[in-house]
Amino acid sequence: MALADEFKLVIISDEVYYGLSYNPERPFMSFGNATSTVPVVTTGAISKIYCLPGWRCGWTIVYNNQGYFDDVLTRLSMHSMIQLHPNSLVQQALPRILKEVPDSHFETMKSKLSAASACAFERLSTIRGVTPIRSSAAMYMMVRIDFAEFDGITDDVDFCVKLLQE
16 A cells, blocks of 8 residues: 555455455455555456356446545546446346345355365365465465476466366
């Protein structure tokens, strides 16, 4: 934050996984709430938190801290006249999703994500040359690959191509 504040840099934060932290020691914290001096733009979507892959329905929140975004907000207001609506299925379902999905949905989903993440971490940890990086909120896991441990694999692209071929 100090660097962004010093150079008056905007923080753009992809928060599509907001609220899905399954590690109680690392709860979700929006960048919008992390500073009152740096301008922040956050984006969110329903696709991850409601398990609706492919549903293109989201939002942008602008935190106009210190008034840095006054001109940007004017321009955004002008562009908001361009209507980008989700498809009719999403429009029809969204009110019920927001109103009727119980809080227990999120707790159940976080529990399942946590279990799947732990399983993936444990299994990937047993593979020579692969070091998983423990996740605490996502539906994916990053891994470090030591290419010296694999014959005939030169880099990440080569690894992915050969993995896909197998």
